[in-house]
Amino acid sequence: MSVDENGPVLSQEEIDVFWRDGYLLIRDVLTKSEARHFAGLILDLLPRDLGIPRHWEAVDGRFKPFCTPGNQTFDGPEFIPLYQNERLYRVMVQILRHSRLLVRDGSVAITMRNDTPHESELSQDLHIDPAVPEDVDEFLLTNAEVEIGGCYYFTDVEPGGGALHVVRGGHRIVEEEAAAxxxxxxxxxxxxxxxxxxxxxxxxxxxxxxxxxxxxxxxxSHNRNPEARVAQFFRYARDDQPWDDGERPGDRPANRLYGDLQIAAMSTLGRKLLGVDPW
Ligand SMILES: O=C(O)CCC(=O)C(=O)O
Ligand SMILES: [Fe+2]
Structure with a gap:
């Protein structure tokens, strides 16, 4: 990975690994102190008396705060820097080879230690969250359709510590099975x-x-370790992503309304990524 402030972030080898495996860990997108800051913001969402609001999800030690019932996007001014992180944006441009991108999601998760024995390490069914709506019968499998998502780890995630589990190269298996x-x-x-x-x-x-x-x-996955795992999810799509029609919850940011404080927290890049300004 390059340390040049304006140059490419990923090497060609890393880009190739991403397309081969379908995933890639990028280190040091945030400094340790930035990561601690955002972990703190998210942990502060937990009520002091641990009364977990009914509209949150709470499964197997994994807490999913909701901003309001039905809305899992945390995009208050304090979270805006993550949406418009320049290093991450540059990574997405390198991978998608497209600079006019839109960002969405912003959901968060806290996974606490859970000692209940389970047959599987996974705490969810193995799944995908594709850009293609569920009522559509066929993936297009075009470049424009591809979204790149993922999550920040705001805490150190060690083995058995509630890490994301993935199928290495599984995106290609999905493509092949779906096309066939x-x-x-x-x-x-x-x-x-x-x-x-x-x-x-x-x-x-x-x-x-x-x-x-x-x-x-x-x-x-289940967290068997003392340290909670704190993460936030983001998805980047090309501005000509064919399914992003603004009709679905969490869709195209262009249809979202932002308040003055959110807009004040946005950079020039952020205003474009969040659909406030046109590309
Ligand atoms: O928390 C994780 O590691 C993955 C969560 C996830 O994939 C989901 O909720 O769709
Ligand atoms: Fe998922």
Whole structure:
């Protein structure tokens, strides 16, 4: 990885590894102190009395705060720097070979230690979260369709510590199986439960970003360690992403309304990524 402030962030080898494996851990996207800061912001969402709001998810030690019922996007001014992180943007441009990008998601998760024995290390069904809506029958499998997502680790994520699990090279398996079947988007209960693939754990230090292809099968895992895992998810798409029609929750940021404080926190780049200004 380059340390040049304006040059490419990823080497050609890293880009190749991403396309081969469907994922890549990028270290030091944030400094340790930045990572600690954002971990603190998210941990502060937990009520002091640990009364977990009904509209949050809480499964197997994995807490998913919701900003308001039905809305998991945390995009208050304090979170805006993450959406417009220049290093991460440059990575996305290198991977997608397209500079006019839009960012969305911003959901967060806190995974606490959970000692309950389970047969699987996974705490979710193996799944994908593709850019293609569930009611569509076929993936287009074009470059413009590809979204790159993933998450920041704000805490050190060691083995057994609630890391994201992924299927190495699994995006290609999804592409091949979907292309070979009629209504390929609909396989495996819309790819919400993929039964036959084996996963790898993606550990990483605080301040890393785990980059994932939108067709990469993945799942959350149990945290057997004392340290909570704190993460936030983002997705970057080309501005001509064919499915991003603004009709679905969490869709195209152009349709979102931002308040003065959010807009004040946005950089020139952020205003474009968040759809406030046109590219
Ligand atoms: O928390 C994680 O590591 C993965 C979560 C995830 O994939 C999901 O909620 O869709
Ligand atoms: Fe997911």
């Amino acid at each position: 079947a009629p209504r390929g988007r609909q396989l495996y209960d819309k790819w919400r439960n993929i039964p036959h693939l084996r996963t790898t754990e993606v550990t990483g230090e605080a301040g890393s970003f785990v980059l994932t292809h939108h067709l990469l099968p993945h799942a959350a």
